[in-house]
Amino acid sequence: MDTIESMRIFIAVAGQKSFTAGAKQLGISTNLASKHVRQLETRLNAQLFHRTTRRVTLSDTGVAYFDRCVLLIDQFDELEGIVQERQSELAGPIRITAPTGFGAGELVEAIVPFQRAHPKVAINLYLSDQNVDILNGGFDLAIRFGPLQSSTLIARKLLTMPLVVFASPDYISNYGEPAHPSALSTHNCLLQTSSADPEHWEFTLQGKVEKFCVGGSFTANSPRAVVNMAVGGLGIGRCPFYAAEPFLKSGKLILLFEDKITSEFNLYAVYPSARHLTARIRALIDHLVTVLG
Structure with missing residues (x-):
């Protein structure tokens, strides 16, 4: 062996x-x-x-x-x-860890053209909604939403996206559309527990950032789970734009408080500071910056 x-x-x-x-x-x-x-x-x-x-x-x-x-x-x-x-040709393995929902969807779509261009690069993708220990886990690269917690890691920003609030037309028809963020306390809000402060949603009102307490009958650590529950008409959700985008485009979800959205999510490519970046890893990061950014 x-x-x-x-x-x-x-x-x-x-x-x-x-x-x-x-x-x-x-x-x-x-x-x-x-x-x-x-x-x-x-x-x-x-x-x-x-x-x-x-x-x-x-x-x-x-x-x-x-x-x-x-x-x-x-x-x-x-x-x-x-x-x-x-x-002239990149080759060898790249071990990546990424969040489950984003990793299985948008990240894989972004990697496809890279692997077509570099067929001798072997991608090993490990999906987890927990922050995996990159060094001890033997990973070359992690894809993570911010804010970052470890100063021992080097991060390169891939993109910035807003956190959006949404509901289905059926929910709005049955329960009404909240006219002001303060009205969210009277609605069933679908909470993404993996966010920094899931029970408080931020909005910009008259140039000032304010937080409003929310709650409801459904919580999940996956933004796609929140989106799918909202599509089913069960409540009002909030998550990164990428997860809700297809349903907003199709009309299955309606964007709420669009002019009051303030919170943003940064997506990073993260790797240990002590680890040398091989040509293939650098090339992949550059590719993701171009495609996702």
Whole structure:
């Protein structure tokens, strides 16, 4: 087996604290991941993990080996990048993590032309609505909505979009359209719990930003879930424009308080400050800035 590949798999398993999750992140079987790690342990004559039925944790030797593995893999990728910069064709893997809804839709659509242009670049996309540890998870790149929380990461802004408020024509017909943000307290509001302050919505009134308390019978950590519930006529939702855009265009949703919208979302490409960007990763980020921006 390829030792470099075994080290990548070891990093993923250590980051996820699970053979199953680590294998899923890399798009391989759990058995193959276990086989690679066993090969490393045999080669080193050392136990890298403490294993239980529920999870795996690094042994003391494993912790020391993990730190050096991350450094060596980064150096290996940097070496590959130097060679690729002298070649006309990009090649090699890019491991990306991104939010589920945006990653499965808009991000994949943006990546399609990149992969057509660079067929030897292998994209490994891991979707999660949790902030995955990029370094320990073995990722080259994360796509994240702001605000960013870690100063150890480097971020490049891909786009800025507004948070929009909307409801279906059926909901408006049944319950009326709120004439002022203060009236939202009398409506069933659909809350996106992954936002910074889901129970308070901001609006600009007479040049001043004000917050209004909202609540309702439905909460979700996915903007698309909020949008789909609003399309069903169950309430008034708020989420990033990209999720609601198709339904606003088709007339299934109506934009509310358009002249009072103030909140915005930034989307970033994020990577560890200590990690060298290979030619293929730089090319992908440049491509996403162009396509999404």
